[in-house]
Amino acid sequence: MKLKRFRAAAVLAAALLAFLPSTAQAADYPDPLAISGQEIIHDPTVQHLKNGLYVAYSTGGIIGARVSKDMRQWDDAGNAFAEPPSWWYEYNSTGDPWAPDLSYRDGTYWLYYAVSSWGTNHSAIGVATSPTGMPGTWTDHGKVFSSETTDSWNAIDPGVIKAEGKLWMAFGSYWTGIRMVELDPKTGKAVEGATVQHLATRPDLPYAVEGPYVVKHGRYYYLFASYDACCSGVNSTYKIKVGRSTSVTGPYVDSSGTSMLEGGGDLLLAGHGRYVGTGGESVFRDHGHDWLAYHYYDADDSGTPKLGLNKLSWGHDGWPTVE
Template sequence: MKHYRLATLLAAAAIAILPATAGAAVTYPDPQPITGQQIIHDPTVIALKSGGYVAYSTGGVIGARTSRDRVQWDDAGNAFATPPSWWYDYNSTGDPWAPDLSYRAGRYWLYYAVSSWGTNHSAIGVATSPTGLPGTWTDQGKAFTSETTDAWNAIDPALITADGKLWMAFGSYWTGIRLVELNPTTGKAIPGATVAQLATRPDAPYAVEGAYVLKHGAYYYLFASYDACCAGVNSTYKIRVGRSTSITGPYADSTGKPMLAGGGDLLLATHGRYIGPGGESIFQDKGKDVLAYHYYDGEDSGTPKLGLNTLSWTRDGWPIVL
């Protein structure tokens, strides 16, 4: 329910009215300073084998940014020159949303969603590349789909390898975050595979989406975006996290509250000019886990921008943002 063209996001942000206060008390670190092209939405970032970094995002034909040092970011066009024709089965403009980038089996894999606002007639597609750079992607078609008869929404993909198998977390509103096993050769869902449920909210409209799953120590950690995005400075997005000893759950927060009952420790929320952080992903860089997300800049008419923070871990194994 959240994604639409970046132009629409910027227009909405530009006309939004700043709230009377800057938001919650400053209890979270600011994102690390970056320069260059900072505008982004739903970022997925990776440190390339060839050196440097690439980020893909909602907007354009999967918008791309590149960096040599993770500080200066440059516009690098789009993953694809034109939308694959099948995208138009899901929206009239062929817009993709919320990509996920990973490296596996000697090549880069880019997953993304195509859908329309407010419907779960949706599809997650997959493309592969030898370099991970824009203009080198070969689309492989649909990896997983949902229809209006399903209880889930096939958007916001996030890949993880666990227990020798390949899995994809996904979901937005409807019944929340789901998980399905993929064929590691094709990168597509195994026909007839069970669709597990990982997280939801007890109250309509079940506002949880944008999942990312990370293995750390003995646990799998489920990060998700709660509440409303895409409203500029009026966005209420925030990132919560729970964990499980099994990839399929059950996930719970540090108090033991299940994420299937709305649980989740608050990891990052509005503070100062940094409004509505979410759309998160995590990548490894120089032995550290780095959280990538967008926030709406309260000092720049709510423009969505790239946030990067290192994750650290407490003694009892919970992530904290540095």
């Protein structure tokens, strides 16, 4: 009888867990790295520069900058630019840039970013270069790629990767989801007449997926993206999902084989405890390890957006998890 009661209890517990997946999973998410100093950030992109400093650029200011010697103490370092390039005002009245992406290629740092206004796909992605990657050293080179209200995509949230002998930029927010276009490696701008690839979307309006970032690990390319709603403080529902492909242009699928064009994607990180609305992610490599950078809204600090950093580990099956 005791064994039967134990089995019955086990079945009941399993049934209850099936109805509470988010609660069960949330307990398993690790907290971000403990940091201090200037923690406030949104849509971070992080790199370990050749000068030994870590830099994080973000939405806010004229591409706001933070620097650190050890990834733990972060200090305000002003902005990438002293003033907005004049062409930004074509896309919003304040010259406000969003969601930068920092990379290093061919001896040069490349900073991609978006300019748009809330709720429209009249948007553009621009690029700047720097010999050091430090704020105040950037030269802007204008538009890389743009979208208009007649397009079925939104040219914001750039994420650049060199792959298969070419340079590629993933981008997208709502509309029809995540897209990709080939770039000219010399100019860093979209190849004229390039096909706009489709990487991920959702089956339901308003197709709430954005902020793509593509990483190569082993023989696969991994597409990280932010799902659901950002920018609402403690009411934000942002979470990060991932899929993979043997080709940089897809098709990307999750661990069950469901295409990310059909709503697939493995949940990598969601809000838990004080760390609400985890998203706006990017990935950087440091001392042989991959790190996930993102923002969360601090429920213990009135929903202030702050920098989250977690090491990524890769399982024997090739799928990433956060530490």
